[in-house]
Amino acid sequence: MMSPIRAIEAQNGAFSPAEVDRIIPYRPARRSSRRSRPLIHRPTLLQREALPSSTIALARFLIGKVVVRELPEGAASGRIVETEAYLVGDAASHAYRGMTTRNRSMFLERGHVYVYLAYGTSFMLNITSETAGTGEAVLVRALQPLSGIALMERNRGTTNLRDLARGPGRLAQALSIDRALDGVDLCSPGPLWLGEDEHEAGEIGVSIRIGITKDADRPLRFFLRGSRFVSGPRVLNL
Numbered sequence: 001m002m003s004p005i006r007a008i009e010a011q012n013g014a015f016s017p018a019e020v021d022r023i024i025p026y027r028p029a030r031r032s033s034r035r036s037r038p039l040i041h042r043p044t045l046l047q048r049e050a051l052p053s054s055t056i057a058l059a060r061f062l063i064g065k066v067v068v069r070e071l072p073e074g075a076a077s078g079r080i081v082e083t084e085a086y087l088v089g090d091a092a093s094h095a096y097r098g099m100t101t102r103n104r105s106m107f108l109e110r111g112h113v114y115v116y117l118a119y120g121t122s123f124m125l126n127i128t129s130e131t132a133g134t135g136e137a138v139l140v141r142a143l144q145p146l147s148g149i150a151l152m153e154r155n156r157g158t159t160n161l162r163d164l165a166r167g168p169g170r171l172a173q174a175l176s177i178d179r180a181l182d183g184v185d186l187c188s189p190g191p192l193w194l195g196e197d198e199h200e201a202g203e204i205g206v207s208i209r210i211g212i213t214k215d216a217d218r219p220l221r222f223f224l225r226g227s228r229f230v231s232g233p234r235v236l237n238l
Helices: 004-011 017-023 055-061 149-156 168-174
Strands: 066-071 074-086 113-118 122-128 137-147 192-196 204-207 221-224
Touching: 055 074, 055 137, 066 137, 074 149, 074 168, 113 168, 122 168, 137 149, 137 168, 137 221, 149 168
Parallel strands: none
Antiparallel strands: 066 074, 066 192, 074 137, 074 221, 113 122, 122 137, 204 221
16 A cells, blocks of 8 residues: 555656655554553642631542552552541530540541541541541541552452442552551651642532431531442432
8 A cells, every 4th residue: 555645756756656665665553552541640748728627618628639548569549539527516426425545536636547447347537627626527438549559459359440449448448548547647748648639629419428327417428429439329429
């Protein structure tokens, strides 16, 4: 097969068609079979001053922000798509009856980690949300995996991207979060930190919280509408 340019050269008498193809063989351009992937920009560390001092406001603010886990094997990260707020006087909150040895990290200044073990099987990642001494926090319920996906797959024992961090227990397992991280400052470089990038969060939905029986009718759950990485029943994700 001869390219249009070579055909013109041959017609102009510079070379015969056969001579043109012998000198510069025609090779049609190949189409790449690889799908282009969006560039992932490493997030920058969130400063504590950027965090709202209201727990409900923080629960909304965190949608679209990035949780980064630094491990010896490498880093893994995910974008927050679902949160729940737990307030003073909230019967579903661990701080409802005051500070204990178990929940004292929940009373740290906003931007710290509070980790607890639920049902004796699953760790839960919470972010403190008030001034020091006030027991309020935001539960991070689900992430959209961004980087270190092979590491998360190994930790979870599955290659199902949607289910790597869809739900607080899965999230903690994917990022190797346990009580050793309790009290970590998310606004400082370290094994677990909170970041932001140029991503703009979409529409945020509101619903009642999931899996609780006390104060269960309060609309304190926030989620990214349309995200397939959000947990919970469909009826709550509209």
